[in-house]
Amino acid sequence: MYSDLVLEHFSNPRNVGSIPDADGVGLIGSSICGDMIKIFIKVKDNRIGDIRFQTFGCGAAIATSSMITEMVKGKTMEEARGVTNEAVAEALGGLPPGKMHCSNLAADAMNKALDDYEGKGPRKSRKPLIDKGFGVRGGREMPSEEMKRPPER
Amino acid sequence: MERKTVYMDHAATTPVHPSVLEAMLPYFSRSYGNPSGIYGIGQEARKAADEARATVSSILGCRPSEVIFTSGGTESDNAALKGAAFALKEEGNHIITSTIEHHAVLNTCQYLEKVGFEVTYLSVDQFGMVNIEDLEKAITDKTVLISIMLANNEIGTIEPVSEFAKSAKANAEHSRILFHTDAVQGASVLDLDVDKLGVDMLSLSAHKFHGPKGMGVLYLREGTRFIPQQTGGAQEGNRRAGTENVAGIVGTAAALRLAAENREASSRHCQRLRDRLIEGILTRIEDTYLNGHPTLRLPNNANISFRYVEGEAILLNLDLQGVSASSGSACTAGTEEPSHVLLATGISPEMAHSSLRFSVGPANTDDEIEYVLSVLPGIVERLRAMSPLVAARERNGGNDV
Ligand SMILES: Cc1ncc(COP(=O)(O)O)c(C=O)c1O
Numbered sequence: 001m002y003s004d005l006v007l008e009h010f011s012n013p014r015n016v017g018s019i020p021d022a023d024g025v026g027l028i029g030s031s032i033c034g035d036m037i038k039i040f041i042k043v044k045d046n047r048i049g050d051i052r053f054q055t056f057g058c059g060a061a062i063a064t065s066s067m068i069t070e071m072v073k074g075k076t077m078e079e080a081r082g083v084t085n086e087a088v089a090e091a092l093g094g095l096p097p098g099k100m101h102c103s104n105l106a107a108d109a110m111n112k113a114l115d116d117y118e119g120k121g122p123r124k125s126r127k128p129l130i131d132k133g134f135g136v137r138g139g140r141e142m143p144s145e146e147m148k149r150p151p152e153r
Numbered sequence: 154m155e156r157k158t159v160y161m162d163h164a165a166t167t168p169v170h171p172s173v174l175e176a177m178l179p180y181f182s183r184s185y186g187n188p189s190g191i192y193g194i195g196q197e198a199r200k201a202a203d204e205a206r207a208t209v210s211s212i213l214g215c216r217p218s219e220v221i222f223t224s225g226g227t228e229s230d231n232a233a234l235k236g237a238a239f240a241l242k243e244e245g246n247h248i249i250t251s252t253i254e255h256h257a258v259l260n261t262c263q264y265l266e267k268v269g270f271e272v273t274y275l276s277v278d279q280f281g282m283v284n285i286e287d288l289e290k291a292i293t294d295k296t297v298l299i300s301i302m303l304a305n306n307e308i309g310t311i312e313p314v315s316e317f318a319k320s321a322k323a324n325a326e327h328s329r330i331l332f333h334t335d336a337v338q339g340a341s342v343l344d345l346d347v348d349k350l351g352v353d354m355l356s357l358s359a360h361k362f363h364g365p366k367g368m369g370v371l372y373l374r375e376g377t378r379f380i381p382q383q384t385g386g387a388q389e390g391n392r393r394a395g396t397e398n399v400a401g402i403v404g405t406a407a408a409l410r411l412a413a414e415n416r417e418a419s420s421r422h423c424q425r426l427r428d429r430l431i432e433g434i435l436t437r438i439e440d441t442y443l444n445g446h447p448t449l450r451l452p453n454n455a456n457i458s459f460r461y462v463e464g465e466a467i468l469l470n471l472d473l474q475g476v477s478a479s480s481g482s483a484c485t486a487g488t489e490e491p492s493h494v495l496l497a498t499g500i501s502p503e504m505a506h507s508s509l510r511f512s513v514g515p516a517n518t519d520d521e522i523e524y525v526l527s528v529l530p531g532i533v534e535r536l537r538a539m540s541p542l543v544a545a546r547e548r549n550g551g552n553d554v
């Protein structure tokens with residue numbers, strides 16, 4: 001169901017990790033599936049110098065995270081904003097139907113990181129950011145309470 | 154290295170057994186007649202279908218006339234619920250089912266709600282068990298139909314259907330209350346005797362027990378009021394119209410007989426492998442949890458949550474290593490909601506999204522279990538290394554992602 005390129009990025013994701021002294025951090029949780037992506041950027045001369053991501057999500061979420069970090073690396077803020085989820089999906093040779101929201105997740109996390117850097121969002125916020133962007137069933141506060149507790153059994 | 158293929162998704166479907174395929178073949182192009190035809194090849198087909206019906210009835214412990222062949226588990230569930238509900242509409246409009254049923258039952262109940270029925274969805278405990286007292290309390294003088302599955306397809310929990318049926322009939326103020334069970338997942342491992350189960354209707358699906366896809370059985374107890382959901386010719390005793398799928402019917406019976414004959418040996422084999430798999434995973438991989446009931450579960454089902462990683466990502470990696478399993482997240486089916494069954498057992502959406510289902514079959518081997526156990530820890534470790542949830546746990550006990 002996934003293209004070879006999706007599987008390739010999924011198997012060998014680029015830019016995995018975190019940046020402790022990041023200039024911008026974007027965290028987004030999908031209101032559709034509950035998966036989440038966190039993107040860290042380090043800015044140099046108004047360009048994205050370094051970028052890392054962490055993803056709790058499906059194959060498409062991991063592959064799009066990997067692809068978007070590749071696509072925006074070295075770009076200016078404005079250029080980076082121009083990288084849409086469709087562009088990421090296209091660069092990956094397409095995504096299966098029903099998986100477009102996963103590419104949304106990556107693009108939205110990227111924009112949150114840029115917002116954070118540019119001070120539009122709650123800068124370096126300690127509070128997790130909430131996604132209200134998809135227009136589907138509303139956003140969910142991340143992380144949810146349950147996530148912190150060990151499962152009850 | 155040669156690419157392995159290890160199939161551990163027998164709850165999704167099973168390969169047609171070679172002897173089943175062989176039994177079916179003559180009815181495609183040799184004895185291809187319409188069973189309603191009075192000539193030779195028609196009568197050959199009729200005889201084969203009759204024999205198949207007799208075989209199925211002997212395994213269910215019922216009369217051949219109580220066996221209806223359908224196009225699968227979904228149709229059997231639809232026909233049972235709609236057929237009985239519509240027939241009893243004048244007497245009452247209340248239906249009871251559980252929150253962990255297959256969508257073939259749940260979505261049919263939702264449809265029935267739209268056309269005027271009231272449905273009570275019984276919740277389950279943390280193991281996926283329906284509580285018998287809840288069932289008794291839910292029965293009203295309007296209740297006409299109860300549908301509780303014999304075993305759950307995702308977590309494998311086996312429901313005490315015979316107790317439910319007995320208690321429901323004893324508690325009902327009237328005798329017309331009907332009991333249906335979706336026995337699709339139980340066919341190759343559980344006793345299907347309809348009198349022991351005490352049910353009026355029971356659904357089976359052939360492709361879950363090494364029969365052909367697109368074939369099912371609906372047991373309908375004699376005297377049960379029923380309005381056919383597929384109308385047309387007089388086939389299946391006027392209860393399901395359409396020229397018989399003779400090859401499919403023959404294959405269904407051959408597969409069910411095989412399942413009944415091998416039930417004990419196959420269950421023992423599967424359970425041993427399944428237990429090795431569960432124990433191996435729980436001991437070799439941190440933060441893993443068994444979903445479903447520890448003992449009252451299908452002998453071939455292992456449903457496990459791998460905290461901090463998403464099920465589909467593990468599955469995809471397993472597939473790259475040649476292992477076929479399935480996830481409770483059903484992401485690919487276009488419904489990204491975590492499994493309704495896992496949520497019904499009270500676990501968090503994240504843990505539900507982190508679940509995998511392995512369902513073993515008679516052809517699986519110890520070597521295959523060992524293979525899965527050898528590749529799985531590395532996969533989970535790699536995915537956890539990129540999970541924001543793990544990072545959060547390490548930084549501050551998970552208090553802030
Ligand atoms: C419990 C249960 N009921 C019904 C079905 C539907 O059966 P079928 O695929 O034959 O329509 C399935 C199979 O997915 C099942 O597991």
Ligand code: FES
Binds near residue numbers: 058105484
């Ligand atoms: S299904 Fe959740 S991100 Fe793809």
